[in-house]
Amino acid sequence: MFRKILFPIDFSETAFKALEYIKHMKKTDSEEVILLHVIHRRVIETIAKFEVGRYEVSKKESLAEAEKRIEIERIERLQPIVDELEKLGFKVKARVEKGVPIKSILAVEKEEQVSVTVIGSHGKENLTELFMGSVSEGVIRRSKNPVLVVKRDSKVT
Helix, strand or coil, rough: CEEEEEEEEECCHHHHHHHHHHHHHHCCCCCCEEEEEEEEEEHHHHHHHCCHHHHHHCCCCCCHHHHHHHHHHHHHHHHHHHHHHHHHHHHHHHHHEEEEEEHHHHHHHHCCCEEEEEEEECCCCCCCCCCHHHHHHHHHHHHCEEEEEEECCCCCC
16 A cells, blocks of 8 residues: 655654554555654754854854764664564665755655555654654644654554
8 A cells, every 4th residue: 555655764762663554564464664853954054153062163163064974873763673674575765865855755755656644643853742743743744645644642552
């Protein structure tokens, strides 16, 4: 039914719950997963200018240097997920894009002609438990395809 799955991942707890659902979708003859991580432009600009958390960026790092370093780090973080899904028999493509997450997700959805998007309901930018995450809500509202939203407290059975 859902041959090609788009999986936007921000490495949050909810994203990894969504991954569990994707693994189970192999039983329904799903064939391919497009892993997508979007690096928001604001993140790159902030990291290029300041020391931020674990990145320990020097204040002299150029925007291009910060962008390349972050992209490489994110690709490395995606690789174990690629390996895990390939072991289950999925064809997997990993993509790291730069831009606004909602716009990037929708553009990749169209470009890759996916059957379904599987996304966590709350990601890294969650400020409150009361509302659905802004990225997942934006994708739901604008997507032309089905969107499976995995809630934080959901359990795969």
